[in-house]
Amino acid sequence: MADKPDGAPRKIALEARTVAGEKLYSPSAARNRDAIRDVVLEVMPREGQILEIGGGTGEHGVHIATAAPGLVWHSGDPDPASRASIAAWIKDAGLANLKGPHAIDVTAEDWGVEAGAQFDGVVSFNMIHIAPFAAATGLFAGAGRVLKRGGVLFLYGPFSRAGVHTAPSNEAFDASLKSRDPRWGVRDLEHDLAPLAQKNAFVREAIVEMPANNLCVTFRKQ
Ligand SMILES: C[S@@+](CC[C@H](N)C(=O)[O-])C[C@H]1O[C@@H](n2cnc3c(N)ncnc32)[C@H](O)[C@@H]1O
Structure with a gap:
């Protein structure tokens, strides 16, 4: 993963994480992991291979793989410290259905797992x-390459709808993201993501409202 053009280390999280050995603990994952897990269990296949992109500390992967023994969960992150944390969480969890860490950067033209x-x-x-x-x-491009036909791309985060923020807190968050890096920002389901879905042969399916004005959104590969 490249640093920002000014040479400053690239920021990867907006929170203070606790460190214990190689393991990182994310305060936001502690807050949202149950809600995300429950939606994953509801809308994703209950058996099969799942590729987690930008897994961060690795806590979501452990939490979901524990609850879904029929899933083989492949977690990873392009950031080395995050990968070390994911590896430590995987080792301590001792789950046969938790794999990784991979180092996929989604902007790569080839993720190395396309076959x-x-x-x-x-x-x-x-x-x-x-x-x-x-x-x-x-x-979207990579998910289009690596998913089976009928496979699902699942996103969680804040999203705006047709150019309108869904809450004042999301609007403020968007401004704060852009002040940190003008290339960052809350993405719009209709204006930003619908064209990517169409280009890569995905159809949007579930939209699930989550705590703190976040959404889970799924797209099925045609
Ligand atoms: C805010 S953290 C979220 C971590 C975790 N998914 C969570 O919800 O707790 C965003 C993660 O995306 C990763 N990331 C950023 N750019 C990426 C890229 N181009 N490809 C893959 N992952 C990326 C970062 O390294 C970071 O770990």
Whole structure:
């Protein structure tokens, strides 16, 4: 993962994480992991191979893989410290259905896992708004390459709808993201993501309202 053009280390999270050895603990994951897990269990396949993109600390992967033994959950992140944390969480969890970490950067033209389009799901939580828009473009393109036909791309985060923020807090968050990096920002389901879905042969399916004005959104590969 490249640093920002000014050479400053690239920021990957907007929170203070606790560190214990290689393991990172995310306060936001502690708050939202139950709600995200429950929607994943509801709307995603209950068996098969799931590729998690931008897995961060690795806590979501452990939480979901524990609850869904029929899923083989492949977590990873392009950031080395996050990968070390994911590896530590995987090791301590001792779950046979938790794999990784991979180092996929969604902006790469080849993720290295395309052979056979073997995934039933691709998930990414809290990633595309804390990255340049090329990450959203790359996520849809790559998910289109690696998912089986009928596979599901699952996103979690804040989204605006047809150019309108869904809450004042999301509007303020969008401004704060852009002040940190003008390439970041809350993405719009209709204006930003619908064209990417169409271009890569996805049809939008579920939209689930989540705490703190976030959404889970799924797209099915045709
Ligand atoms: C805010 S963190 C979210 C982590 C975790 N998904 C969560 O919800 O707790 C965003 C993550 O996306 C990753 N990320 C940023 N750009 C990426 C890219 N181009 N490809 C893949 N992951 C990326 C970062 O390294 C970071 O770990």
